[in-house]
Amino acid sequence: MSDSEFSDRKILQSWHRNAAPWVRAIDSASIASRRLVTDAAIVAAARAQNPATLLDVGCGEGWLSRILAGCGMEVLGVDAVPELVQAAQRRAGPGEAYRRLSYEALAGGALSRRFDLLVCNFSLLGKETVERLFAAAPGLLNPGGHLLVQTLHPLEACGEGDYRDGWRPGSWAGLGGEFSEPAPWYFRTLGSWVELFARSGLPVVELREPLHPESGRPASLILCGSPR
């Protein structure tokens, strides 16, 4: 296994370990940037596509699926971590379903149906797993469908490191002492994200940079791609 594949694997190990504190952090809305900016931003970006069916990729405990199902969409949320999928299932209302599925399984054809919209909200953290998922994404979309990604804004996430793609050490900074074993994550420049969408046959058709109301800095990057 390459170092990069090893790092990809550590990401899931970390989410298995931190599922319980993650559910508590979401339930208590303790992540200020989510509360103030990025939750509303991804809901608005998803609704703008007016999808009837949606796949929430890396759905966590399912908050986004719940909101979008409440807007009338038929939603399937998938995540590899059983504790998170079970939390989502316990709270599911009409129009929502959840399955335990890894990106590797998705890329391997585990789902035989297609969707109008794939949403990845802060859930694309690795390298090879993400690239395989992107390669499989066109096969999960209905004609005219879209792939929507919200991620850390590269300008803000870059920090002191070189502005080039690469693995970065993980941190749970700002999330409190309950979290442990942060996993490395794969930094991508803005150009690299755009290139990944294009390479997967889903060129970017819309880009949003929601601003943090207090700092005036970009709180996230939202990219939307669609088949040519």
Ligand SMILES: C[S@@+](CC[C@H](N)C(=O)[O-])C[C@H]1O[C@@H](n2cnc3c(N)ncnc32)[C@H](O)[C@@H]1O
């Ligand atoms: C930061 S959380 C975001 C969760 C949710 N999208 C949200 O907005 O709250 C990242 C999620 O990605 C999931 N994830 C990461 N790598 C994955 C993989 N290879 N397969 C399936 N899920 C994965 C984790 O289990 C976790 O639930």
